[in-house]
Amino acid sequence: MEYLHLYKCLCDGQRLRILKLLESGPLCVCHLMEILEVDQVKVSKQLRYMKELGMVEGERMAQWMVYRLANPEDKLLLENLKCLEDCCGESIGFSEDAKKRQAITARIQKDAPACAAGIFNN
8 A cells, every 4th residue: 555645545534534434344325424424425525535545445336335445454554543543533533433333234234225235245
């Protein structure tokens, strides 16, 4: 991973939250919108930027887009996310995001919306 690309992503709070959410596995744009409490345009703009930098990759599932980390084992990314979580996780909202993600994941597994195929079948 190009370290400059990583740090370009980490310098924005919303992108940082998205990376931390995707660290736990793929999510549909609709779920990122729900967790971050922002509209689709804002989430998609951040994801497009991160995709251009090679940080995330997306896959279309019918009308939904499911995103995941491009390289989920990247040591530089994981170490930086861990450091940021240890230093300022609460001020960024990592723990609240994690709780929301967990609730959404439980709901997805129970209700199995169409976009869940891209999350749990990959």
